[in-house]
Amino acid sequence: xxxxxxxxxxxxxxxxxxxxxxxxxxxxxxxxxxxxxxxxxxxxxxxxxxxxxxxxxxxxxxxxxxxxxxxxxxxxxxxxxxxxxxxxxxxxxxxxxxxxxxxxxxxxxxxxxxxxxxxxxxxxxxxxxxxxxxxxxxxxxxxxxxxxxxxxxxxxxxxxxxxxxxxxxxxxxxxxxxxxxxxxxxxxxxxxxxxxxxxxxxxxxxxxxxxxxxxxxxxxxxxxxxxxxxxxxxxxxxxxxxxxxxxxxxxxxxxxxxxxxxxxxxxxxxxxxxxxxxxxxxxxxxxxxxxxxxxxxxxxxxxxxxxxxxxxxxxxxxxxxxxxxxxxxxxxxxxxxx
Numbered sequence: 001x002x003x004x005x006x007x008x009x010x011x012x013x014x015x016x017x018x019x020x021x022x023x024x025x026x027x028x029x030x031x032x033x034x035x036x037x038x039x040x041x042x043x044x045x046x047x048x049x050x051x052x053x054x055x056x057x058x059x060x061x062x063x064x065x066x067x068x069x070x071x072x073x074x075x076x077x078x079x080x081x082x083x084x085x086x087x088x089x090x091x092x093x094x095x096x097x098x099x100x101x102x103x104x105x106x107x108x109x110x111x112x113x114x115x116x117x118x119x120x121x122x123x124x125x126x127x128x129x130x131x132x133x134x135x136x137x138x139x140x141x142x143x144x145x146x147x148x149x150x151x152x153x154x155x156x157x158x159x160x161x162x163x164x165x166x167x168x169x170x171x172x173x174x175x176x177x178x179x180x181x182x183x184x185x186x187x188x189x190x191x192x193x194x195x196x197x198x199x200x201x202x203x204x205x206x207x208x209x210x211x212x213x214x215x216x217x218x219x220x221x222x223x224x225x226x227x228x229x230x231x232x233x234x235x236x237x238x239x240x241x242x243x244x245x246x247x248x249x250x251x252x253x254x255x256x257x258x259x260x261x262x263x264x265x266x267x268x269x270x271x272x273x274x275x276x277x278x279x280x281x282x283x284x285x286x287x288x289x290x291x292x293x294x295x296x297x298x299x300x301x302x303x304x305x306x307x308x309x310x311x312x313x314x315x316x317x318x319x320x321x322x323x324x325x326x327x328x329x330x331x332x333x334x335x336x337x338x
Contacts, residue, residue, distance in 0.1 A: 001297040005035040007051070008100040010068040011042035011075075011107035015128045015140030016275030017283035018068035021102055023059040024287025030056060032295065037094055038070045042103070043077035043110060045070070047086045051094060063284075064274045074106065078113050091119055098294045100287075102126050104138075105319055108302060112315040115300040122293045123302035123315050124286045128270060130177040131322040134313030135304030139283040144171070144270040145181045151266055152186025152219055159217040162260065165207065165253050169246030169265045172223035176325045178270065183221035184333045191333050192222045192249065195325045197229035200249070204256045206338060211259070220253070222246050285310050 008025050010018050022038070029036045036054040039045035052058075052070075062069055077087050091099075098120040101111040104127035115121045125132045128144035148170050159166040168188075170178050176193025183191035189207070192198045207218050224243045250261040275283065282305060289303045289310045301312040 003097050005095050006098045007037045007039050007096045009039035010070050010072050011103040014067045016066045016143040017139035017279040019062040019065045020280045020283035021287040024284040026054045026059045028288045028291040041071040042073040044073045044075045047083050049090050066273050100290050109319045120299040122290045131175045133323045134318045137305050139279045142278040143276045147270050148182025149185040163216040165218045165261045167220045167246045167250040167263045169222050173225040174322050176223040179221050179223035188221040189218040190220045192226040194225035199229050200252050
C-alpha cells in the first residue's frame, strides 16, 4: 500500500519509552518516503489541529528521554458531536492516510472507536500497568518495575537498621503487575495485589513469627487497588493522590503487632525518568512494526509482544478487559511470604 503521510499521537499517562516509539516511527517512515505529522497533546491535537512535522532532526537525542516530546492528555475524541466532526475534518485537512495511536486502555479504546468510524489507525500499547491484552509486555512497565525494585533495595537498609516494617505503596488500581514484579525483584516479605484480597490477621501472624525468629524488619509492597478480604478499604484513608491503602496496612500492622511502621508512596516517580534498555528496545520494535502495518494496509490492529515476536492483534481484543495477574504466576512470589 502506497502511503505518503501519517500522524502519530501519544495519549493518557506519560511513561518512559514514548520518545523511543516516536523516533522509531519517524525513522522507519522516512525510509519509505512517508511524511510524519506529530499530533500534540494526544487526541486533543487532532481535534484542535495542533500538529508539527516530525523529521530526523526532531528525533535526534530523544531515545533516552522520559515523557513525550509531543505532550499528552486524557481527552476522549468522541465525547461530543463537535469533537467528532473536528477530528474527521482535520484528518482530511492534513491529508492523513493513517494515524498511529500510542496509549493504554483509554487511548486505545478511543482508537478502536475512531477506527470503527472509518479512520485508519494502528495502535501501540503503552502503560506502566502492563494491563493490555494481546501483548506479554507493554513498554514503560519494565522501567516502573526497576524503579520499584530500586526503592525497595534502599528501604531495606533503613528497615533493618531501625527494626521497622516498611510499607511501599505502588501504582495499580485494577491490576497488580507492578507490585508483583517489583516486589518479587526487591525481595518483599509480602505483596498485596487487587487480584487477591489479603488477610491482615494471617499476614501479621507471619510477620510476628518472623520477628520472634530474629527477623526484626519486613518489607510489604501494596498495589494501590489492593483491598482486605471480605471488606472494602475503609473510607477517608487516602489523601487525594493515593488510595491510602499503604497507610491503612501500616497502621493495622503497627496496631496489631506493636511495632514501628513507615509508609513510602512512590506515586508518579514510577512514571518518570529514562527508560530501561528493555523498554527502549521494545518501544523501538513496536514503532517499526506499526509503520509496517500501515504499509500493509492492516488497520484496526495493535502491535504486541508475544514471546520474542512482535505481532499484530486486533484493537478489539486488546481493550476487551484488563489483563490481570495470573495467580499461578503469583504463587512464585508467595513462596517467600511464609
